[in-house]
Structure formats: structure tokens, C-alpha cells
Amino acid sequence: MSPGSPSDTMHDPGARAGCAGLFAPTVRGGPPIDRPAEPAAPAATPSITIVATARNEIDYVPGWVESVAFADRVVVGDHGSRDGTDVALREAGVEVVEIPPGGLIEDARQQVIDSIDEGWILVLDLDERVPIELRDELLRRLGEDPIEAGFRIPFRHYVFGRWMRHGGWRDAHLRLFRAGRGRYLPGRIHAQPAVDGEVGRLEGAVVHFAHRSIHEFVAKMNRYTTQSAPALAAGESAGLRKRPALPPRPLRWLRASGGVFWNRYIKAQGFRDGVAGFVVAVLLAAYQFVEQAKAWEEREGVA
16 A cells, blocks of 8 residues: 555554544545534534535535534535536535626635624535534534634645645634624635634634645646736735735746745655655646736736
8 A cells, every 4th residue: 555545644643633533525535534423512502604615516515515514504605516516515405506607716705605694604615524523612612602703723634645744734724703704805816804803713623625636736726826817917915925926037936936846845844745745846836837927928918
């Protein structure tokens, strides 16, 4: 068995402890995962609404639906699925809001969020799961009526058939907030919501089945860089770096791409994830280059 394969990874006690109690992902290449017990929700827990957006993600639907079963309400904004994702979600009892295809994921999320006016909102994409530990912590913390208006949640990423432990993949995202207190600003790709109030942090982690294949990574890169190009071309902070586009100077672009590789593979020790860490670092460096090139293309009117 090759190093880093799901079964090999699951024999690592540290990895096992970190993913115990996940919901089965029902996607090819996912690790074997335990099924959870029924949650013991505190009596005072406020309502929780799960919000997601989806487009052609039918493989993820069964595991995701099971993962969000603890919520009071589940709403998905489907923007143009052609593989039956919307139908599968409805058959599973999920509320589906049809959103015109195209546009940013964040803008589609906000359209769904605007329809929710009570309780707490947890944003959870279809390729993400809530393990038992995080679910129980979330129910407990919200049942205590916290002073915070939102919470950042750590993420663990399963990429190209293995857990990514290094290379900058240990991050946290602001995904949980009170209804009416969090909002995605329009036109901002890969943006965190702006939250009105204090923001805390949970200990448990969302598990993200990020990229099943290089083909999928490149397809997403192509879509996201096209979406961010107009904002970058207009001088706005956007894209992977959340900064304005670089001047159209080849050496600056190469230096920026090289910096991404250095930070991911060397500084953040992505080399410790083996070949997968190297492949990811190279792809992210390429992402940086393609993003700058598309911003230049947009400014010059080349396309």
C-alpha cells in the first residue's frame, strides 16, 4: 500500500483521532469513516440553519445530507446544476433555491442568507462535513447563548486522496454567525463574511474533501480566476492574495508565483506531505500566475 493512501493514513493514531466520527463522504477516494451517534442537543439550543451553494455536486449529496441532519433547517442555493444535484437534494428533504448560473459563490450564498432572519447560520459547502466532535461543541456553545456574533472554525483538508497536514492547509474560516449579523460583501471571491460583533473560535474542525483530482483542481482554478479577473483588472483587492493585481511585469509575476511555491512547500513544510505536497504547491503557484495573466487579459481587452 502506498504511503498516504486512506487506509495507511487511518492507521496513524493522530490522524484517526482527528477524523473519528465523520460522516461517510460517498465520494471516490474518501477515507473509511465512522457513523455518528444521535446528538444530545441542549434544551436551550437556538435554531441552526445550514446554508450551502451547489453546482453539479451530486456525488457529495448523500454524505452531506447526513452530516447536516442535526440542523433545524437546511437551505441550498443551486446555481445551474445539470447532473441532478438539485433533484437529489429535494428528494432528501432539503430546501433548494434556484439561482441563475454564473456569478460568484459568495453572492449566491448571500441570496440564501438574506432569507434567514432568526437563529444561527452555518455555511457548509457540499464537499465539507461536520464531525461528531464539532457538532457537539457547536450545539453546546450555541446553547450557552454566547456573546459572540460569529465563530471561526478550523478546517482539515483531504486532497488528492490523502490528509494534508502541512503546506499551509491548517486554516480557519468564519462560517458560523448569527442571522442578520453576518454578510458576504458583493463581488468578493474567496471572501470571509463581514460580521457585526465579536468573533470567537471553535476547537473542532470541519473536514473538507477539497480536490479529488488534478482535473477538478484545474477546472476550479479556471472558473475562479475568470471570476476574479474583472475585480483585479479594476484595481480592487481580490483573488488568491486578496490584494490588487501586480503590474504587468514578467519578473514580478514569476517572483509572486515562486513566492507561493516557497511559502507552501518550504516555509510551511509542504514537502512533508510527499509528492502530494509538491504537486499542490506547484498548482497553487500556477494559480497565482494564471490569475495575474487573466487580469492583464481583462485590462487589455485581449479576449
